[in-house]
Amino acid sequence: MSERNTYPTHDHETDGWSRMRPLTLQEGVTAQSLIYAALREALMSGYFRPGEEISLRKAAHVLGTSVTPVREALRQLQSDGALEVFGGNRVLRVPIPTEAELTDIRDIRVNLEGFAAAQAVNQDIPPQMRLITNAYDLMQRASDSGDVDMYLENNWRFHSLIYHAAGRPVLLSLIEAMWVRVGPLIRLAVTKPLHFDRSMDSHRWALDALRAGNADALRAAIVRDITDAANDLQQTVHGWKTPQSHTA
Amino acid sequence: MSERNTYPTHDHETDGWSRMRPLTLQEGVTAQSLIYAALREALMSGYFRPGEEISLRKAAHVLGTSVTPVREALRQLQSDGALEVFGGNRVLRVPIPTEAELTDIRDIRVNLEGFAAAQAVNQDIPPQMRLITNAYDLMQRASDSGDVDMYLENNWRFHSLIYHAAGRPVLLSLIEAMWVRVGPLIRLAVTKPLHFDRSMDSHRWALDALRAGNADALRAAIVRDITDAANDLQQTVHGWKTPQSHTA
DNA sequence: CAGTATAAACCGTGATCACACCTTACGTTA
């Protein structure tokens, strides 16, 4: 009998597959790529609980396909670090990051997203500015009404639009990979007190810096947002110990 | 007839599979993971020519397996950006990075590897110091004798040992992913005049900074090494135009 | 009732096959 995982879920004990629909395959698109994209987005949106185990046959049954394309999609996600092998056996599950991994991911995000943000102001942002402002407004509305789904969606859209403006595809893919890793946890972190307020402060500063074309200020705002979120994540997953215990 | 790729090869027109041997599968290890590891290392070592097309059935035949595990390994490498789909058809090939992608990768490496190096000096390096020095010596020997294989192997070992000392697994995996992308090109770049000399200068500075425990100097040495290598890569792949360099 | 042995269900893995698509080669025709 191995230690079965029980991890606090945000909702009632729902399966991550409950929101999944059978595939509607179109011409020229492989089933595998659709499954990969769907699962990736579901992980980023926090629809799968950390520690939740993923079964090939169950997934194939829900999606209405055979195990073959599912297997490839899951293997791909495993390669991204979005899924991990559980024990000595070969069961795939949604990762539960260790404390060290969370600070690792936080510092990587600070480097990559800070760099991407600084690069973004060197390009022309005006064409994207309307979309970014729109995402900010929707995020503010969601924050006021407590709509977690709407908040998370526009939070990602807000950041993604800025990083996309940097015009660096490889960099963007690495940033997305980090978001997929923390995706399953974010939904648990946003319920932290003052999370919305602090986060929206950073976002407003970022928006102002973007309008002013101030790269350093934008980077600082992004870094603050990442750091605050990382603190909430650490506290949610590994109790109230602060990661850096350098009590001088 | 679609535009078949012909890319300059370092050696005689050899297949990337010529160095591959049939799998010897052991207990508890999947064939897929062995294939993935073998192909990954072969790509990092530059055994596959940029633009070389990878066939599922040919790979399965060489490795002595069926297409199933090969397919998963290739899909994983595609997810890593180590392979890409060629045209409208679904042929996988070793990527030929565009000029923009190369500067993208260069700047990501500057950020991630510079950060990892700086973090490494905060840990205790002495236990690893002997291995690092050994890799440096072997690299110097390879540089003198012009042994490209030996040089590339110990070049990676040298960098890898430093980054490994940072104690950050996620960061290390991202760095490795970048090395896999440039792996097929490096063998073409080291033949550039003065490449060995410039690179070994940087490595010596890095080693001195490591011994002195100087994080800033180490980072500077690593950044210089990356920048120099990126210049040689750009010239090799996309002629002599130097990319715009804006520092982080 | 507790503990254990046995059987059923489920897991991922890898091999094999049919399918649709594309490229290439060869033979036929104008």
Added chain:
DNA sequence: TAACGTAAGGTGTGATCACGGTTTATACTG
């Protein structure tokens, strides 16, 4: 001789099956 059309070979894709292993459920025994 040149152009066209057809056939053969090769491609990735996805479904299905057999296998070894583990987990879970059931029934039997003390």
